[in-house]
Amino acid sequence: MQKTMETVALWTGRLAHLALWAAGTGLVLMTALIAAQVFWRHVLNDSIVWTEPASVMIMGWFIFLGAAVGIREGYHLSFDVVLYVLPHGAKMVLFSLSDIAVAGFGCGMIWFGWQLAAKTAGNMLPSLGISGAYDFAPIVAGGLLIALFSAERVFRRAAGLPTARFGDDAEAA
Template identity: 75%
Template sequence: MARIARATGLLARGALWVAGIGLVSMTAMIACQVFWRYVLNDSIVWTEPASVMVMGWFIFLGAAVGIREGYHLSFDVVLYFLPDRVVKVLHTVSDLAVGGFGLAMIWYGASLAYRTSGNVLPSLGISGAFDFLPLVAGGALVALFSAERIARRAAGLQTARFGEEATID
């Protein structure tokens, strides 16, 4: 399990790097567009659709890493008053629900990509399917990281935190 945790940790770190690079790239594209439009009185036609596409990547990859790290939205006030065993069961139920959502992201994202694959994004000249690939990739990571959290809990290991090795509870 420790080997799997290291592999998914590297995957999460890579996804976070890609998300960070995407955020910086999107910011640069928008800055260039503003400069071109308001200073040079011209426009770069591809920056808006490209920045929206890049934004999809960094949102979904970043959200998947947040799932792995346990930073996703939760309401856990009641968990402080429950026995540890019940808390672990409720965390597992939560991870199952999140993993199911990740699988739905894969299914419906792939369906949308397939249905728009024949469309061409005019300013970019690429298939419309590329708009939905972040949904599929993010869903795959969400499902994988949710399954990892369940497996770690079942093996008696702590759930992953960014940069930490697998340890026994």
């Protein structure tokens, strides 16, 4: 199982790297669109109507992609004070429970994000000319990555591999 999880970790690491680059690119693109809108509005006394909704949509992508990568790398919000005094086995159980709960949250994002997308698929975003379902695509994609990365962390821990989180490694025993 350890060899399989090392291969899975390699591929999910590449996926996380790609997601992080996409999130960073989205952040830069959103910043450029907002800067262009400010320039057009205040210098040229005109307005680009599609920059605000496009920026909000891009922001959804970089938030959810970045959050998923943060979960994979162990940077999500946690309360670790108790973990300093617990034995290694208890830490591993709590880490796994946390990752399972986060995976469940990711599955909820997929389910409810998909429902929202389905309900708004017939609406058109007037300034962009695309379906309203695209507003909820980042929730579904982020949920998929969150569920995948959380499940990977549980399986890596079960295989005795480190998961890049404080105190969560096989050597700490």
